[in-house]
Amino acid sequence: MLASIFSINVLQSALELGCIYALVALALFLSYSILNIADLSTDGCFTLGCAVCCQVAVAGHPVLALFAAMAAGVLSGFITAFLQTRLGVESIMAGIIVNTGLYTINLAVMGFSSNMSLVRVDTVFSLGKELLAFAGGWYQLILVAAVILTACVLMVRFLGTRLGLSIRATGDNAAMVRASSIDPGYTIMVGLCISGSLTALSGALLAQYQKSCDINVGTGMVTIALASLIIGETLLGKRSMVLRVGGVVFGSCLYRFIVAVALRFNVPAAAMKLVSALIVAVAISMPAIRQKIAFEKRKQEARLRHAKTHGKKEAV
Secondary structure, three states: HHHHHHOOHEEEHHHHHHHHHHHHHHHHHHHHHHOOOOOOOOEEEEHHHHHHHHHEEEEEHHHHHHHHHHHHHHHHHHHHHHHHHOOOOOOOHHHHHHHHHHHHHEEEEEEOOOOEEOOOOOHHHHHHHHHHHHHHHHHHHHHHHHHHHHHHHHHHHOOOOOOOOHHHHHHHHHHHHHOOOHHHHHHHHHHHHHHHHHHHHHHHHHHHHHHHEEEOOOOOHHHHHHHHHHHHHHHHHHOOOHHHHHHHHHHHHHHHOOOOOOOHHHHHHHHHHHHHHHHHHHHHHHHHHHHHHHHHHHHHHHHHHHHHHHHHHEEE
């Protein structure tokens, strides 16, 4: 029983999907953890990446489809940032407005159809199968791992540049950044554009991985990415930027592995939303649970020390 649940196929599938969805978690890491902005346009931006990628891939350009999806994600992030920085809309409302508008835009991109198929269409994975023939059935994992590794390296290096440090400072204290003659509106716009491009790239990779796109494919993506982000930060900590970025990928893969194991236990498809909600709830509450356990442990140790000291005084 356990051998069938924790098999190589389950692990491989979890790693492949974990690396794809890690791009969304990485985008949320930049917008939520670094810039301290709750970007709720993630769901629509993810679907936008899927839709644009499918249209370009159907035209016979699977590699160009990834860059086209990223460009669409940049536009989505730009509009979200424009609403916040130039029109004075709150970040949560700006995300909701863009996400609502993207539903119609996504339908239009898909030709006002609720789904698209990439069956019998070349994808980066079908091309990679020929180039990575030596890898056997692991070629998909190698491709997505190369993409997420490149994204992580670029993210760490970018956040160490002058502009990257300005973005990090904007999330910590926008007033201080403004006092340093740096426009926080510009740093927010750059950060959300990069975040949007990563989200759309994740959607594009998923579309080519599954050879399909659905109008509701991005539903709940922001909560799943947030869970992956918190799982990584809780288990690996925040001691360095490399560790934090690596924790995002680790959290995403661990989340997908938990979902894969749940499917192996024959959980009904109708109950998967409940399973996902429970995983997200546990992941988000993990920091508070760890703090409470640590507090109870310190309190117990203090009681033992007090009892020992009190016992010695009575003996004297």
